[in-house]
Amino acid sequence: MKVKVLLFGxxxxxxxxxxxxxxxxxxxxxxxxxxxxxxxxxSIANAxxxxxxxxxxxxxxxxxxxxxxxxxxLIGLVSGG
Amino acid sequence: MxxxxxxxxxxxxxxIDGPLGVSCAALPxxxxxxxxxxxxxKFEGIVRAQxxxxxxxxLNYEAYxxxxxxxxxxxxxxxxxxxxxxxxxxxxxxxxxxxxECSFRxxxxxxxxxEALLAMGEFIxxxxxxxxxxxxxxxxxxxxxxxSHER
Numbered sequence: 001m002k003v004k005v006l007l008f009g010x011x012x013x014x015x016x017x018x019x020x021x022x023x024x025x026x027x028x029x030x031x032x033x034x035x036x037x038x039x040x041x042x043s044i045a046n047a048x049x050x051x052x053x054x055x056x057x058x059x060x061x062x063x064x065x066x067x068x069x070x071x072x073x074l075i076g077l078v079s080g081g
Numbered sequence: 082m083x084x085x086x087x088x089x090x091x092x093x094x095x096x097i098d099g100p101l102g103v104s105c106a107a108l109p110x111x112x113x114x115x116x117x118x119x120x121x122x123k124f125e126g127i128v129r130a131q132x133x134x135x136x137x138x139x140l141n142y143e144a145y146x147x148x149x150x151x152x153x154x155x156x157x158x159x160x161x162x163x164x165x166x167x168x169x170x171x172x173x174x175x176x177x178x179x180x181x182e183c184s185f186r187x188x189x190x191x192x193x194x195x196e197a198l199l200a201m202g203e204f205i206x207x208x209x210x211x212x213x214x215x216x217x218x219x220x221x222x223x224x225x226x227x228x229s230h231e232r
Contacts, residue, residue: 008215009215009217013217054145054148057147059211073145075145078210078212079209079215079216080142080173081185081205081209
């Protein structure tokens with residue numbers, strides 16, 4: 001299945017896009033989505049390893065199952081304030 | 082402005098496009114709530130001219146909404162409960178904020194100074210770990226931008 005992952009901040013700048021669509025198996029976990037993202041976008045692979053995936057606006061545990069229409073977002077190092 | 086005001090505490094979360102001006106959220110409390118306040122703290126984050134070795138023109142702030150709003154509210158509620166605060170008002174900019182302008186304001190009211198001072202540091206530290214907000218320096222030459230990972 002295809003999962004769209006939103007990108008922000010330095011990761012978006014590095015990829016040059018505000019989102020990336022990754023291909024993962026049905027029943028894939030948040031960790032699988034992050035792995036697919038790192039493989040597809042080597043320029044942010046290191047950042048992805050330290051980042052969290054948000055699914056539908058909530059930080060996801062690595063084993064959380066992801067569905068095709070879920071809103072996924074890569075949350076790397078944040079820098080508010 | 083997203084306002085959460087049950088009986089107590091009073092929590093307001095405001096994300097504003099551009100620099101923060103004068104705000105109702107930071108005004109002294111009036112009415113019943115004011116009777117319990119013995120300490121009123123206000124922190125303002127101002128955009129510095131210096132970014133590392135370089136001079137910048139502004140910072141561009143980005144938020145992943147509504148997750149950022151919700152986490153700010155959750156964090157404000159947690160520190161309110163933990164420290165027994167009367168009020169937490171959070172204001173944060175999105176978009177461009179020029180050097181010298183205010184991009185973040187945290188207003189905390191409590192009965193005594195100790196809990197307000199503790200809550201102030203705790204809120205900011207946790208915000209910089211968990212809340213999906215990012216800033217990017219804008220240099221005087223707009224083409225020359227780079228991401229900021231500073232905390």
